[in-house]
Amino acid sequence: MAGTGAFGYAPAIALFPLVAFVVALTFGKYMPKRGAIAGILATAGSLLLSLWLLVTVAGGEVYHETLYEWAAGDVLTEAGSNGIEFTFGLLIDPLSALMLVIVSLVAFLVHVFSLGYMNAEGETGLPRYYAGLGLFTFSMLAFVYADNLLMAFMFFELVGLCSYLLIGFWFRTRSAPSAAKKAFLVTRFGDYFFLLGVVAIASTFGTVAFAGENSFVVAAETAIENGQTLFGFDARTWVTITALLVLGGVMGKSAQFPLHTWLPDAMEGPTTVSALIHAATMVAAGVYLVARMFGYYALSPTALTVIAFVGGFTALFAATMGVVKDDIKQVLAYSTISQYGYMMLGLGVGGYVAGVFHLMNHAFFKALLFLGAGAVIVIMHHEQDMWKMGGLKDKAPITYYTFLAGALALAGIIPFSGFWSKDEVLYDALIVGLEQPVILVAYAMALIAVFFTGFYTFRMVFLTFHGEPRSETAEDPHPVGWSIKAPLIVLGILAVVAGLVNLAPLAKVLGVDITFLEHWLDGEFGSVEGLTYHAYHETVAFEEGAIGSETVTMLLGAGLSLGLALAGALTAHTLYNVPEPVPHKERLGGVRRTLEANYYQDEYQVWIAERVTLPVARMADRFDQSVIDGLVNSVSTASLFGGSRLKRVQTGLVTNYAALLVAGFIGLLLLLGTLGGWFL
Amino acid sequence: MMIEALIAVALLGALVTFVAPNRIAGKLAFAISLIPTALALWLFSAFDGSGNALLGGELAFSSNVEWIQFGDYTISWFVGLDGISLPLVVMTTILVTLAIVSSWTPIDERESQFYGLLLFIEANLIGVFAALDFFVWFIFWEAVLIPMYLLIGIWGGPRRKYAAIKFFVYTNVASLVMFGAFIALVLGLGDGVTSFALPEIADAMVNGGGVQTALFGVDPGTLTAIVFVAMFLGFAVKVPVVPFHTWLPDAHVEAPTPASVLLAGVLLKMGTYALLRFNFTMFPEQVEAYAVPIAAIAVISVIYGALLALAQTDLKRIVAYSSVSSMGYVILGLIAYTEFGVSGATFQMVSHGLISGLMFMAVGVIYNVTHTRMVTDMSGLADRMPVAAGVLVAGAFGYMGLPLMSGFYGEFTIFFGAFGSELLAYSQVFTALAMFGIVIVAGYLLFALQRTVFGPYHLETDYEIGRAALHDIAPMFVLLGLIILLGVAPELIFEMMKDAVTPILETGGGL
Amino acid sequence: MAVEVQYYVLLSMALFSIGLFGILTRRNALLFLMSVELMLNAANINLIAFAFYHGNLTGQVFALFTMALAAAEVAIGLGILLVLYRNFRDVDVTVPTTMRW
């Protein structure tokens, strides 16, 4: 049955952009603005519907419906159930409703921004661009409210495709196609594990549904309770294994170490694409997936620990690399990786709310920063090297202030949104870490990363906007239109205020109940059975400790992180907020080279591809040509040679014929004679 | 009589085209080929069969006429369709029609003979899938080789003669091995079997307890095992699986585009189809006994084939080797012996038929204008022929198993079916290994795309290239549409496939 | 007292072997023909002797037939020899070897 009220229109949220995709692809080049209008209208529609859904969910309704059966059949699953159905369905609960709004909002703003960024710049192939955006928005939204793992995987792949197409938008260059290929391949490598995980989960529990009585989460719980053995492992181990397999996909998409290498290259795409896909939404898909099936991860402390550790490590790892980048987009790219590390950490320690909170904030302020960077790039006539900028503060005030807001949020300076969520993540990590040394290490790394974050963020700000113009393009900037400014303003405001939805620390200190997001995710407005913060929190098997009282611990942690952030910012200030800033890289000494080479991550991956895989393939090819095909041919050669020898019997001399004839006859005679015993 | 009509139209059309003047042959053949396509689609809509043709299912459009009596055995004209063969028949007719259109541009000599052969091969292909008497089947099976041999040999590339003879003799030797083995099997079945009707033989094998009497002093068990292996080898060459694949790249590279389309699209499916019909339907015990080696072969085909594709620089060779890889999936699905595995394999046959057909067409279109297939000779084609490039990209992603395209469905169902296979030991390991193919396939296809379609425009061969003609592009769009349609609504054919596959598994004891 | 049949057989076998020997050793076509005649006559001896031994006339009659046939064969043979000589200027059977292998 189709849903009632708002839910009845839910499918349209994804379908609008799909229509936009088709329209842009087919009629794009005949339309004014080359299909931008279609995209804007579609995303606007999606946004409105999403908001309506948000309200409806707030009203206590949720929606979980199977719309279309894709495949079904008999199968005897490992857990003992019989038969399976692969379906398309919608799951609209607080989490997905929230995410829908985020995605459609950013998508809408990016579409608008594109008017100024792409159209105004007279790009060719715009229909392709808008078609790509439309297809992406469709896939992403569909992924967000997918109600089962397989559907999620399918749209997970589709967003990968769109990412490929849009990174490679400027396909006439050499670098863009290569970057696109890299992005798809690396994520594909992760998706290999993801798909394996999907297959494993499906054939273990006979269901891939996220929610409801017959979800694989429930099935896994019961399996663990009954102490079943699954594929030769005890249930919990098997859950861990499958959870980690799925995690492979997450690490690919959310660019976690060691599968992060594609994201910096992905900056080859238009900045708008970077903002939408490679900062706010698609990269978030991985983290969102973890949140979506958090109940399953909650069952496996090992998996959670891995997530937390990977997250913490990535956060630090990426932040350090961000320090030495000169390309404004590169800095943002590494900061993105690092920020997603925080989210992973948050989720990994069971901080479901914290993770989602940071996801939301990051979506806003990172989109803001990228769009701001895009504005800067327009201003700078498509110059991305920060050392050629400087002094833009006065020339582009709106860009500057919005960018600054984003930067403060990113650096985690109170009271900007980033602070609240990052702090909550760190807090959750800390309290768990006090009991779990591994987590503590992760926490430590994340904490150190805060310093670097503050540093590179403000290094970026100072180099870009402060000081004296360092190039003539910076002297007379290219003006930017409303279509660029408007989105910046909207996002700027959000970057400032988004934190208000969950002021956990204040709540603790003042004892007032203002952690709206927590309640929201806890289903106090209505939720799907089992998908609530509490439900998760009960399953998560982590002990939580405290230094003194909770509040003390909280304040301690908050102060610590804030202090580090400010310290980083100040360092940047002293080094770079001067009229004639210099790189100061030599101070890094030996580390510098490593950092600039991104810890040789790309190198070894390229090495694996070109120095290992290709030679192996070539060897296989040679083996195939010589040995296998050689054998085949040699058979024919041999028989032909035999023939050419055999026919020599026919000497042409009739006397020989007579002789051979008689010989043959005698041979036959001897044979029969001996058999018949005639000579006795 | 519908099947007979289908075959007859194609045969007569072949004759007419053969004598028609070269000028009109192409259009004429296209017009004629529309009739079988329409008929096949009508069959599809009017399909009323159920169950498996060999295991007492309800046959659709069947007819059975006694033909030759030799010794104790009767040979009859016995044809009919079930859920496995019907989709393949439909696919065949569509692919042939599209192949004819796609050859309007490249074929410029002896047209009437060329199109005549295309229609002739269509008739035989339909026959292969529709025949239910071993002899009728074998006749079509072998008769397919002759036109393909000539298509490659006459209109092929520089090394066409070598490739043609290799293809002809290699596959024919394989058929002989299979043929000999099967006859021995039927003789071994003894007086219970008095005809070569496949259902009767299958029944004797599955329900009648198989071979009872020793033949030439070979005890029944061994005999059955030998026959199973011999037949597997015979079909393995056709599929082809590693290490019997070496004829394929040569044949593909030398063959003209339309021939490649049919070769990859349909001829390879003959092998897997026969495996399903014979080995996996008639020999449940042996399937179980040889599951692990067969699965190993499948995995090797997937990975090794993909690696070979990775090493190629000729677009056609890349697609050819990737066919080896994809066929490996099909074998894996079959040996899984689960409903999803086997049905998925059947689905993958159709899906791969469409996708590889699309790929070869796209490569052909590029070749028509650039006169080269070497990855190293070109780049940035998207700049000059955006539509063709777009289709090539789409096809490539279909090949990589992009969701909502038929390839993904086939592969996913195969993987899912294989992972939980009861029959196959270590099925999880095999599945995991085989699945890694989806990474390699992405590797070499994306690499090829990056080199040819993208990047700054450049072409070694100095031909002034423009957009491809409509009749070159149209067929590819038809295929693309079908691929997406099957990817979104696979149940269109998956239902009937499942229905036809389940009986096999029930008799096999697996599920 | 009549001669035992096996002596006739021995004789014919000897004759047959001589003929065979001739065929294998002689290169002149005429001698080749003669050797064949010897072998045929060896058979005739057998036939007649056995006819006598079995006491029926079939063999003797058949012997007459064979003589006639032998004559016909020689006639053809000589004809071929003539064209052979015309083409190869020789009656040596080992000369014509244009076709081999």
Place this chain on the structure above:
Amino acid sequence: MAIFELPGWTALAPAVLLAATALALFVIDSISPTTTNRGLLAGTATAGSLAALGVAVWFVLAGVGTPTIDGGRGVIDVLNNQFVVDQLALFFMIVITVVTALVTVASYDYMEEHAYQAEYYSLVLLAATGMATMAAANSLVTIFIALELSSLPSYALVAILKDNRGSVEGGLKYFLIGALSSAIFLYGISLVYGATGHLQLETIADVIGNGDANDYGGLLGLGILMLIGGFAYKTASVPFHFWAPEAYEGAPAPISAFLSSASKAAGFVIAFRVFTEAFPVAQTASVIGVDWTVAFIVLAVVTMTLGNFAAATQENVKRMLAYSSIGHAGYALIGLAGISADGGALVMGAAMMHLLVYGFMNTGAFLFVALAEYWGVGRTFEDYNGLARQAPVACFALGICLFSLAGIPPLGGFWSKYFLYTSALDAGLLVVAVALVVNSALSLYYYSRLIKAVWIEDPIAERDSLSQPIGLYAALVVAAVMTVALLPMFGPVADMAVNAATAVLT
């Protein structure tokens, strides 16, 4: 149809008609010795052979040879059992007359501007008469006479191109080997006669059956072996095959077709008859102590293998076909190798079918060679390159014949080969069956080489447009059409062959 009202000898009508035609040709020749009226001569010859064919077919339809219980008219014996007219005889008479007709039609063009038209045709007809007689001969006497009657004209025919060295050389070798073989054959007859005291086949069987020949086991065995030699020569089987390649290559192509199809078939019919009628396996084995099928098993395997392997690497098309015809002799030999105490009708019937199909497809192939020689394009594969562009129809026919020879379904060759294969398995001849498959696989290679030459290769030298001789084309097309047309008709053919075999075996 009033068979029994006619005197018994009219049962031999096919042979008689052929003989009469030959004489008629002599008459024409003697009336106008220098006639070059090819139409008349070829027409007469063709008409005669077609008449013979018609009569043979009519007899079959009339039920001659089918047991009276099945509503047939039973076997007719002539000259108190020196000849019998049964289904076996009629079957082979049909094969022989068909080939003769095709050959005479083809010769109409081929023997154009040849000096000795009348002689040529009368010789062909005489040879055909001999072969037809062989089909019916039922006593070693008549067999030997018929054999010679077919051989002697053949020698002359091979050598008929008097100024062509190849033709003469072929003739010479054919003759010399033939003479030797017939001597051996005759000696074999004398030994069999010595051992049994009879020459008429049934009586020989009786003597062997009632054990009167038990003391002469060796003698009889040697005799049988020598008889085998005679058949091996006639059917061009190893080791008596040496004449074949040269004779076929040297002879005028229609004659090659004639010899390789009809003469071979005739050789097989006497072999079938003698070994089924005179030497029943079981009884004979009890006398000579060994199963004579052993000899045929060896011969079959060796012959097919040697023929195919030697054919694989030939450069001269005609010689390739010659060797392939040796190989096919090997296939047909399975028919004798498979005979056993309990039946063997299937395998023998299969061999008969193979000979029938072979009569069409092989004749067709050789006639294409005749066509090529008529065009004068040359003899090697290269010379044949690209003929399909100029003569598609003829090359299409050739393709059919060759694929059929290779045993590709759905053509006739496939069916007979399959029947041979399955019946051989039935008879337990695993080795032979395997050899059959292996050789078929190999043969495919060299047949497809010829296909490749005419259809795929481009002509080396530019040759002017080729004429379309009506006679050759007609014969070729008929042969090809029959090769295909046998497909639907195979049911009745198979029945007849198997029945004929059953009749002689019991």
